[in-house]
Amino acid sequence: MSTPPAQHETPPPPVEGSPTAPSKRRKTPGKKRSRPANGKAGRKRRGKKPAISTKRLVAWTSLEILGLAVATLTGIVVLLGYAAAKFSGTGFFSHLLPFTLGVLGLILTGALLLIGWMRLRSWLQQKKMFLPALIALALALVAGIMTLRGDFFFAFNQFRILVGGKEEAGRATLAHQVFAAYRRLDTAQLRQLIDRAKPFDREIDAAASAFGLDPDLLHGIAAAESSFLPRDSKDGGQGLFQITQIPESAMQAAADRLKVAKPQPDDHRHNGYLAAATLTHYLAQMRGDLFLGLLAYNIGPKNGGLRFIMQQYGATDFVTVQPYLQQLPRDYPIRVLCYALAFRLSRTLGALPAYEEGLNAVRIQQVGIPGL
Structure with a gap:
């Protein structure tokens, strides 16, 4: 008896996700998908601030420190000079104690001003990087103009006597x-x-x-x-x-x-x-x-x-x-x-x-x- 020929069965369609399943989208080798020009990524890239070079940052910071140092030192000399002139004497309650309290108040005021400046500095830097240095130099300029006045020179002389003692007074x-x-x-x-x-x-x-x-x-x-x-x-x-x-x-x-x-x-x-x-x-x-x-x-x-x-x-x-x-x-x-x-x-x-x-x-x- 002859064996009847085998019948070819149609294989079942492959299950989606199986290794043999054809992908829905085929990537063309050598080509990348283009991103929309007006997409979110493009907007983020345009909105980001450009990075500031280290040299420029150091320069602005140095100018800021210089301006604050000049203004601060001038203020200290003036305040201590006037305090020395006002409270000069040997009485404890009438001269020494008020001068000491004045120095303490100067230290506390300086600390508060420093804290306030650091907060203001952060806000200014968000606007423009050079703003803190610009304001510090403006303060130094005001202090320099003050030194041309007779009042400052009087205070400076009193400060020299305060520090120099008997020798400077003579x-x-x-x-x-x-x-x-x-x-x-x-x-x-x-x-x-x-x-x-x-x-x-x-x-x-x-x-x-x-x-x-x-x-x-x-x-x-x-x-x-x-x-x-x-x-x-x-x-x-x-x-x-x-x-x-x-x-x-x-x-x-x-x-x-x-x-x-x-x-x-x-x-x-x-x-x-x-x-x-x-x-x-x-x-x-x-x-x-x-x-x-x-x-x-x-x-x-x-x-x-x-x-x-x-x-x-x-x-x-x-x-x-x-x-x-x-x-x-x-x-x-x-x-x-x-x-x-x-x-x-x-x-x-x-x-x-x-x-x-x-x-x-x-x-x-x-x-x-x-x-x-």
């Missing part, structure tokens, strides 16, 4: 003696003196530079000694600086810088170097005290010199030695620095402003006394 007292002496000088005579000094300016400046001194200070000595009329005096003084007895170490120092065997006091250039060397010698002897150094320069070795006089009477500074100098020119340092101030004003401002007019007193004090 220096401030003597400085005001110099300012008062300048105020009494005749402006026309001062201009004439400055004009007479012009032929010697270069030589005096060179001598000051050789010994690291302020050239206006040397000009002040020459003005007090000779009024820039070089001559020989009865007491043996010679030239612009009326050189008399020169310490041996000063003579050698001048010779070394001039590169000569022995300086000649009748030579204007040598005379200036000898004066600078002598002043440097006495400044070292008086431990850098300008008033005592000038006084020692003027006295010289007479009566054993200034150092011996101070030891004899137990004086420690210019203020305490003044009463014992009845027979000696105790006002000599004031006169020298008064003339030196006039030369500095002429050099820096191009004029000799009247001390009592307008804000000239503040301007002159800001220029400062040569050597101080």
